[in-house]
Amino acid sequence: MKAFPFSRFVPNLLTLTALCAGLSSIKFALVGRWEAAVTLVFVAMILDGMDGRVARLLNSASKLGAELDSLADFCNFGVVPGILVYLFSLKNLGVVGWPIVLFYTLCMVLRLARFNTLLDQPMGNYFIGVSAPFGALLSLTPLMLYFQFDYMLRPAFYGGWIFCVACALVSRVPTFSLKKGTVARPWILPLFVGAVVFVAMMISAPWLMLSLLSLIYVASIPFSMRLYKKQES
Numbered sequence: 751m752k753a754f755p756f757s758r759f760v761p762n763l764l765t766l767t768a769l770c771a772g773l774s775s776i777k778f779a780l781v782g783r784w785e786a787a788v789t790l791v792f793v794a795m796i797l798d799g800m801d802g803r804v805a806r807l808l809n810s811a812s813k814l815g816a817e818l819d820s821l822a823d824f825c826n827f828g829v830v831p832g833i834l835v836y837l838f839s840l841k842n843l844g845v846v847g848w849p850i851v852l853f854y855t856l857c858m859v860l861r862l863a864r865f866n867t868l869l870d871q872p873m874g875n876y877f878i879g880v881s882a883p884f885g886a887l888l889s890l891t892p893l894m895l896y897f898q899f900d901y902m903l904r905p906a907f908y909g910g911w912i913f914c915v916a917c918a919l920v921s922r923v924p925t926f927s928l929k930k931g932t933v934a935r936p937w938i939l940p941l942f943v944g945a946v947v948f949v950a951m952m953i954s955a956p957w958l959m960l961s962l963l964s965l966i967y968v969a970s971i972p973f974s975m976r977l978y979k980k981q982e983s
Contacts, residue, residue: 758812761805765818768797772826779834785897787834788890792960794826795883820862827886828858832912838893839908850909857916858885864920876978877927880918884925884967888915891964898957924978926970 775790801819805811832851840847861879868878880888889912892903952959 755810758808758810760808761801761810761815762812762818764797764801764804765815765822768794768801769822769825771797772822772830775830776833779837784834784838784893788893788897791826791830791834791886791890794822794830795886798823798826798883820866823882824859824862827882828855828862831886831889832858834893835889835908835912839903839905840912842905843909846909847905850912854889854912854916854919857919858882861885861919875927876924876974878925879921879923880915880925881927882919884964885915885919887960888918888964888967891961894957894961894964898955898961923971924974926974 771790772794775787775794778784778787778790798819801815802811805815832855836847836851840850843850862882864878865882892908892911896902948959
């Protein structure tokens with residue numbers, strides 16, 4: 751019987767663990783443990799960022815792993831955030847709430863499908879449209895603001911926000927990609943210090959810092975559009 755090294759399965763185990771975290775998020779949402787539910791989505795995000803890098807590091811990338819990763823992303827960043835926002839607020843919109851969730855989820859699967867078709871057409875330091883993890887982050891930002899400030903926004907705001915995020919997912923707007931970005935030598939130390947400060951602040955005020963991260967990401971989009979246009983000209 752042919753034996754396979756354990757390292758070959760590590761990336762897939764990370765992907766499946768991320769999927770379990772995402773699905774467990776729904777369970778916590780159903781019993782009203784909202785902070786735990788959102789935390790598990792971010793656990794899934796962290797594991798999603800690790801599996802591909804671990805696969806390349808261990809030289810264990812596979813077609814199965816790529817398919818698993820795409821399916822897990824759809825669940826963790828498309829299905830789960832939509833259900834969380836629906837249970838938290840959109841259910842109060844009556845017949846309008848669920849179609850908004852469906853629209854967001856369909857836009858996420860279209861965004862992931864488009865990403866898979868563009869793998870052979872590298873975009874350098876850019877994505878086309880908002881990336882799946884940041885789409886999930888943006889969709890959950892109103893919940894995080896509630897956790898931080900204990901202020902409940904109207905369901906209509908949640909509906910409009912999720913609709914805008916969904917449109918951004920399938921848009922043609924170029925957004926920065928952190929996967930292939932490079933850092934000039936003079937910026938290495940400031941970025942390292944900034945990362946340390948961010949992690950320290952995450953410990954004391956995680957929801958505020960994640961909401962701030964969402965704001966920074968949205969604010970970066972005009973700059974990514976301008977730089978991409980300059981690069982293409």
